[in-house]
Amino acid sequence: MRVAILGVGLIGGSIGLAARQRLEGEVVGFDPDPGTLERAARAGVVDRSVGTAAEACEGAGVVFCAAPVASLPGLAGAALDACGPDAVVTDVGSTKREIVAALGAGERFIGGHPLAGAETSGVENARADLFEGARWYLTPTARSGGLLYDRLQRTITGLGARPQAIDAETHDRLMATVSHLPHVVANVLVGQAAAELTRDSERMPEVGPSFRDTTRVAGANPAIWGDIFSTNRGAVAAAIDATGARLREAAKLIRAGDRDAVASWHAAAAADRRGLLEADLAGGPLHELRVVVVNRPGTIAELALVLGEAGVNIEDMALHPAPDMTSGAVSLWVAGEEQAERAVALVRELGHTVTVLGAAE
Numbered sequence: 001m002r003v004a005i006l007g008v009g010l011i012g013g014s015i016g017l018a019a020r021q022r023l024e025g026e027v028v029g030f031d032p033d034p035g036t037l038e039r040a041a042r043a044g045v046v047d048r049s050v051g052t053a054a055e056a057c058e059g060a061g062v063v064f065c066a067a068p069v070a071s072l073p074g075l076a077g078a079a080l081d082a083c084g085p086d087a088v089v090t091d092v093g094s095t096k097r098e099i100v101a102a103l104g105a106g107e108r109f110i111g112g113h114p115l116a117g118a119e120t121s122g123v124e125n126a127r128a129d130l131f132e133g134a135r136w137y138l139t140p141t142a143r144s145g146g147l148l149y150d151r152l153q154r155t156i157t158g159l160g161a162r163p164q165a166i167d168a169e170t171h172d173r174l175m176a177t178v179s180h181l182p183h184v185v186a187n188v189l190v191g192q193a194a195a196e197l198t199r200d201s202e203r204m205p206e207v208g209p210s211f212r213d214t215t216r217v218a219g220a221n222p223a224i225w226g227d228i229f230s231t232n233r234g235a236v237a238a239a240i241d242a243t244g245a246r247l248r249e250a251a252k253l254i255r256a257g258d259r260d261a262v263a264s265w266h267a268a269a270a271a272d273r274r275g276l277l278e279a280d281l282a283g284g285p286l287h288e289l290r291v292v293v294v295n296r297p298g299t300i301a302e303l304a305l306v307l308g309e310a311g312v313n314i315e316d317m318a319l320h321p322a323p324d325m326t327s328g329a330v331s332l333w334v335a336g337e338e339q340a341e342r343a344v345a346l347v348r349e350l351g352h353t354v355t356v357l358g359a360a361e
Helices: 010-022 034-043 053-057 069-082 097-103 146-158 168-199 209-214 222-231 233-256 259-281 299-309 337-349
Strands: 002-006 027-030 060-065 088-091 111-114 135-139 162-165 286-294 316-321 327-335 353-360
Touching (some): 002 053, 053 060, 069 088, 097 168, 111 146, 146 316, 162 299, 327 337, 337 353
Parallel strands (some): 002 060, 060 088, 088 111
Antiparallel strands (some): 316 327
16 A cells, blocks of 8 residues: 655654555655755655655555645645545644535545654654554544445555544643643743843742743744644633633632641642643453444444544454445454443443443553
8 A cells, every 4th residue: 555645744654664664565755845845755655755745646555644734624625636436645744624514525535633743844854653552533524335335444544653533622622731732831931031131130040840841831832833723722711711720729728728638639640640741541352243234325434433532442343244235244352341440331332232242452
């Protein structure tokens, strides 16, 4: 299978390296900057580089669009126009609502967002292991082609990542809190510290490790983050408002001077953080669920989204269409007995017949 990468910076370059090392097939790359394309070729992130996005898309089975968020709808739209009817087009942008609204009405575009990156940028910093074990969100719609979704999920799994379906609105709301809000808070903290310095210019404030850690992302990539904040402005603003309310409650608590209450609040935060960081560590043997389905548009996307919204991650998937293509079976592998039981209940609620075939380590 041919993989096309439109934009070979850090993320696109890392996709290329991982695909060349772990997937069978050819990796073709395009970038509007000839210098970047030359560096990509020297770094070995593509098998072949071409001069236009349309050339890169010729004969591709999967097309990854890796560009600034504001450019992605146009780039992905051009890829859809250039690709054959059996190609799936995806992106790697960190906001999904606008691009899915623009392109999600067809079968062939499925939005994506890998939760991976680095403090460095550029193709020269691309790494084949960048996506190893990383969550990779996919945002199918009711119109997404089942075979195309299956191919995209398998490709992403092959890159070492862990794909999970999520609807675009939920994705942007969650990212506003866990990804975008930290940048806002970091910007505000450095602004507050700078204001203190201006007010008392005789004394340089001491900057401890907690301040350095908390503000590490302050001011990072202004052009990129300007696009992100703009395309997710509603969800980010709501997250800021909610954080402001929590800060006011914290100020009230601390001002009251109740040491035990403050200590309990602090301990609860530690427990919450531990729970969040450990959430992805749960696993167990893989259980195969064989689901009998009618062949209709949106069935695979519906299964993936319902399970994803319930916290059940599909570790792997296989389609088994009937000879007449009117029905078929879908094999879903999920980790752990508890998740398998939850998945069975959810699938049956959707009206499908499901059988658990067993577990394998």
